[in-house]
Every structure is written in C-alpha cells, then in structure tokens.
Amino acid sequence: MTTQLEKLAEQLGNKYLPQDAGDISPTNSKCWIAPVADGDIKTDYIYSDTDIYDLLESDDAVRVAREAGLNDGLAIFTCGWGAPINGHDPENEVPASKHPLRRRVALLIFATPTGEFVSAMRVGNDELLTNSDGEGALHEAVMELWMSC
Numbered sequence: 001m002t003t004q005l006e007k008l009a010e011q012l013g014n015k016y017l018p019q020d021a022g023d024i025s026p027t028n029s030k031c032w033i034a035p036v037a038d039g040d041i042k043t044d045y046i047y048s049d050t051d052i053y054d055l056l057e058s059d060d061a062v063r064v065a066r067e068a069g070l071n072d073g074l075a076i077f078t079c080g081w082g083a084p085i086n087g088h089d090p091e092n093e094v095p096a097s098k099h100p101l102r103r104r105v106a107l108l109i110f111a112t113p114t115g116e117f118v119s120a121m122r123v124g125n126d127e128l129l130t131n132s133d134g135e136g137a138l139h140e141a142v143m144e145l146w147m148s149c
Contacts, residue, residue: 005118006130009110013120013128020125021106024079031055031078033064037071052078056141065149073112
C-alpha cells in the first residue's frame with residue numbers, strides 16, 4: 001500500500017530530481033534542506049552546503065527543522081556515488097567513489113514531524129525509486145536533527 005507520504009515523495013522526486021543523476025557534477029554539487037508545506041518544497045527557505053553532514057549539524061538546518069515541524073515536514077537533497085554492496089564484508093568493501101561500477105545518485109529525503117521518513121532516489125538515469133526503510137549514517141543524522149528541535 002502506498003502511503004500519502006510516499007506519493008508526495010514520488011511527486012516531488014519527479015519534480016526536483018534530475019532525469020539523470022549523472023548530470024550532477026561530482027565537484028560542484030550542493031546538498032540542501034528546506035521545509036515542505038502544502039504539498040511542495042518551500043524553495044524560498046532552502047539552505048545549502050557542500051557536505052550533507054555539515055549541513056544537518058548547522059544552525060540553518062535547525063531553523064528549517066523547527067519551521068518544518070510547524071508545517072508538513074522537511075526535504076533534504078543530497079547526491080553522491082552509489083555502488084553495489086559487496087556482501088557487507090567491511091574488509092572487501094571499496095568506497096563507492098572508487099568502485100568500478102559506481103553511478104551518480106540523487107536523493108531526496110522527506111521527514112515528517114511525527115518521525116516518518118521516505119526517500120526518493122534516482123541512480124543514473126534509472127526510474128525514480130521510493131523507499132521508507134531508512135537506515136545508516138544519513139538516516140541517523142536526520143533523526144538527530146529532529147531530536148535537536
């Protein structure tokens with residue numbers, strides 16, 4: 001069953017993510033955070049940085065999250081390299097940026113004040129994927145941001 005948040009993630013992912021994540025420059029890419037209200041990203045309130053973790057720990061991100069808590073939630077955009085996982089064997093893992101099968105990834109994360117998370121992601125020029133199974137360092141950083149408000 002597709003939730004309303006998943007539908008919103010798909011709609012806004014198709015609106016804001018490029019058709020080909022490979023079009024995003026690895027050297028000049030920016031991540032950003034903005035509140036979501038009335039079914040869209042409030043682009044007048046976007047704050048950006050070159051590092052997603054620095055952005056999520058910034059005072060600007062806290063201000064956006066506080067405003068987002070009064071609205072529908074927040075949207076976070078980042079991009080980078082993605083690569084196949086090698087069976088979760090840390091000794092044989094190659095960083096995604098060095099992996100021979102790497103591809104550019106564009107990601108929008110939507111988080112609601114009630115703790116719901118959905119991501120919309122495009123790998124290369126593949127179809128848009130949505131996922132509500134957040135995990136890992138980025139998910140934890142977004143959770144920390146919400147808890148700081």
